[in-house]
Amino acid sequence: MSIYLDYAASEPINPEVLATYAEAMKTVGNPSATHSFGQSSRMMLEDAREQLALAVGCDRSEVIFTAGGTESDNLAIKGLFWQKRAENAARNVIVSAYVEHHAVIDPIEWLAAHEGAEVAWIPVSDEGVLDLLWLENFLAARGAEVALISVMWANNEIGVINDINAVTALAAKHDIAVHSDAIAGFGHVPINFKASGLSAMSISAHKVAGPVGVGALILARAAKLTPLTHGGGQERSMRSGTMNAAGAKAFAHAATxxxxxxxRHNAHTQALVEKLRAGVESAIAGARFSRGSAVAMTHNAHFTFEGLKSDGLLFLLDQAEIAVSAGSACQAGVDRPSHVLLAMGRTEDEANSCLRVTVGLQTTEAEVERFLEVLPAAVATARSANPT
Ligand SMILES: Cc1ncc(COP(=O)(O)O)c(C=O)c1O
Known part of the structure; x- marks a missing residue:
């Protein structure tokens, strides 16, 4: 039987959530319509907003539903940057880190290429930890020029958790808006939007066993942004487009x-990841656990294997009916080194030799044991057939 160990790419939809979703999709009517059909759709949407707000620790009016994490990141980064720079032309700098997901890096690089934004990347250690002293010094020198800081809550490739409160405390001294991509972290680490000091935070349903294609941007009531879509003025005019009430309901259920x-999830996955790490390190010479001793999400085990390219290893594991990934699913099929590992100072060869194993509540010990049984031969074959 096939074994799924790629929860960070997309978590299988929870059967209870699937039932909620299927039922909700039967609801007729555009939530903006005034007739009774529309009103029941609207009620479903607003209940979902309230429920999601509870799970996230924000006000219901701070939830903007979107069509997924990538859209939320783009809306936050472009929208906040444009808004801040329009208010004060001196604020033209965006600060982030090159370990972010491409849904953050690419809109930032787009703003640099097309809108003249200046970008400063926060250095990270060889375990993927942000250099907050660098950030403090940078802001002390140039804080008045910074429009936006974007720092992810937890890293989707190697699992490292960032200290968001430390970042917002530094930013507050210079009145800078902070966005966090919490798409990988939400549901895995305790998050309270209000207590975080963030201006905006992105989340996505399919990372918490909800449906694909539903997300939210949590936007603090005091924060303003320039919208990217113009049309019907839905979602406080921040995100025009007919709202996906059924998707919102399924997302709120999954998040709750x-x-x-x-x-329970973290205790279960921590035990599995400890077993995975010990098994890999004892059986395979030249294997390195990427995040070392950094504070990280419990369900993530990311390794590099000296002397092989990950695409060959992934192919062999897939043939053995084990689904894992090299890192971000968005880069799967693209033969390029992990930008996250490169930012951590690893060589191109190392950054090309990654394997990410991510587990969930349904993952069993027997599945991890099967992976550990198959891995040594797959690594040996990949090293000889597909070396770096
Ligand atoms: C950290 C992070 N940001 C953004 C995304 C993109 O989210 P979505 O797939 O909902 O567009 C992902 C998904 O892989 C992610 O892990």
């Missing part, structure tokens, strides 16, 4: 379950 089950 993820938060409620977090402790």
């Amino acid at each position: 379950l993820a938060v409620a089950n977090m402790q």
Whole structure:
């Protein structure tokens, strides 16, 4: 039977959420319509907003539903940057780190290429930890020029958790808006938007066992942004387009379950990842656990294997009916080194030799044991057939 160990790419939809979603999709009517059909769609949407707000720790009016994490990141980064720079032309700098997901890096690089934004990347250690002293010094020198800081809550490739409160505390001294991509972190680490000091935060349903194509941008009531879509003025005019009430309801249900089950999930996945790490390190010479001892999400085990390219290894594991990834799913099929590992100072060869194993509540010990049984031969074959 096939074994799925790629939860960070997309978590299989929870059967309870699937039932909620299927039922909700039967609801007729545009949530903006005034007739009774529309009103029941609207009620479903607003209930979902309230439920999601509870799970995230924000006000219901701060939830802007979107069509996924990438859209939320783009809306936050472009929208906040444009807004801040329009208010004060001196604020033209965006600060982020090159370990971010491409849904953050690419809009930032787009703003640099097309809108004249200046970008400063926060250095990271060889375990993927942000250099906050560098950030403090940079802001002390140039804080008045910074429009926006974007720092992810937790890294989707190697699992490292960032200290968001430390970042917002530094930013507050210079009145800078901070966005966090919490798409990988939400549901895996305790998150309270209000307590975080953030201006904006992105989340996505399919990372918490909800449906693909539904997300949200949590936008603080005091924060303003320039919208990217113009049309019907839905979602406080921040995101025009007919709202996906059924998707919102399924997302809110999935988020509520993820938060409620977090402790159980983390205890279960921590034990599996410890077994994985010990098994890989003892059986395979030249394997390196990427995040070392950095504070990280419990369900992520990311390794590099000296002397091989990950695409060959992934192919062999897939033939053995084990689904894992090299890192971000968005880069799968693209033969290029992990930008995250490169930012951590690893060589191109190392950054080309990654394997990310991510587990969930449904993952069993037997599945991890099967992976550990198959891996040594797959690594040996990949090293001889597909070396770096
Ligand atoms: C950290 C992070 N940001 C953004 C995204 C993109 O989210 P979505 O797939 O919902 O567009 C992902 C998904 O892989 C992610 O892990």
